[in-house]
Amino acid sequence: MSVFSVRNVSYSYGSKAALDDVTIDLEAGRFCALLGPNGAGKSTLFNLLTHLFVTRDGTIQIAGHDLRSHPRRALARLGVVFQQPTLDLDMSVARNLSYFAALQGLSGTHARARIDAVLDRLNMRERSGEKVRDLNGGHRRRMEIARALIHEPDVLLLDEPTVGLDASSRTAITDHVHDLAETGLLVFWATHLVDEIRLTDEVVVLSRGKVLAHEQAKNLAGEGSLIDAFLRLTGNETANGPVSLVDPDRSGIPERGSL
């Protein structure tokens, strides 16, 4: 059974359609990249998945719970890393994490044990007393990922989590999240950077509110590169803004040459 199911979802801002009959089914233990140019509808889809928006058209299920009829059960199974920073810079790492744990209803020794566990996984336990302001961008992001895992969700959503990070932080975070998927978590990672995707990942290509392709990166790329496949699918469109295929910090050469 799929742990994440989006069926026939449409959404519009007034008369402007942002998502048009989107269907995505995903199973546990996968890393799925949601790839699309700016303005493709990625943010709208994330707002629907996190219940900040709701739509009457279509259904969304997280770990078997319908988001419309049982939003609280569905949200409890979901970990989210937003594109905007959501950390309190003047509070310590530990305080930020315990605030989030409390929002999930966790307290006392159970919350502390979970916080230690997620910090250990990211090798950040010794920094738990530091103020977030003193951490660099990469470590702040890691912390947000750690935070999203405190309540042991089944699905981890990340909305362009590497924006603004340097190359080594980007690689570290991308690798870390791939490892998480191997532990049985479903990772759904929105990006417009092709070089964050591995050949074994699933890829959903979203453009102008429609799903143009959903398959393994290897199959999507075929004989050529993933970038070519992506440009072919989206018609090389840049109408809604620049299509950033790779991080400009990396001189446009994607890592893992096969891509």
Place this chain on the structure above:
Amino acid sequence: MTAYLVALRAIVLREAFRFLNQRSRFFASLVRPLVWLVVFAAGFRAALGLSIIPPYQTYITYEVYIVPGLCGMIQLFNAMQSSLSLVYDREMGSMRLLLTSPLPRGWLLFSKLLAGTAVSILQVYVFLAIAALFGIDMPLLGYIYVLPALVASGLMLGALGLVISSTIKQLENFAGVMNFVIFPMFFMSSALYPLWKMAESSPLLKDICALNPFTHAVELIRFALYQQFNGFAALWVIGSFTVFMAGALIGYDPARGLLRRR
């Protein structure tokens, strides 16, 4: 402790911690009413003659009259400041975090309101203490009686702030809220002059002031400071809170409201 109380405690502690960390905000929030009390009231006391009106049982100086209004002003500014911060992007980030918690959204918003109210009450008490140092003191028990009144007025004004934050798409600065909410609410109330004084110049203006929920918040605080309960004002404040809270719940309902509009 249930999940509800765990979240409530965390939200209130976080707000208090943030406030105490921002010393300039703390300082500014005290300077404003103190300037009114020390400068404005001193100049005004000669111009304005006050008769004996409830809850006062004797002639009072103008400084004594405006203290409850300034307590209300602290809460009004505090509520608008937190609504403004909600509109900012960074805050939208942390608001998103709050709204994706599996607890009911109404409870989360109420917790946020209670947190803002707690911070404003802290400011009011520091202000009252400084006013007492200037010799403008209230009956001792009044300082305890005023607490529930401050909770009610703080929640009402905070809920108004939440409604504003959910309906205004983007706020460039504080000026808009200042001009359209804070000033009219503050000046068209009984904070600076009693309503009968207002009626002398314009009965219509007096009627508008009598409808203003802020007037009733100030009166509730004024009576409580003298250990009296103003039932009508309390009803008006609670009624306004209910309306504003309902508005905020609609505003933050994912199916409608601001979030939908990006």
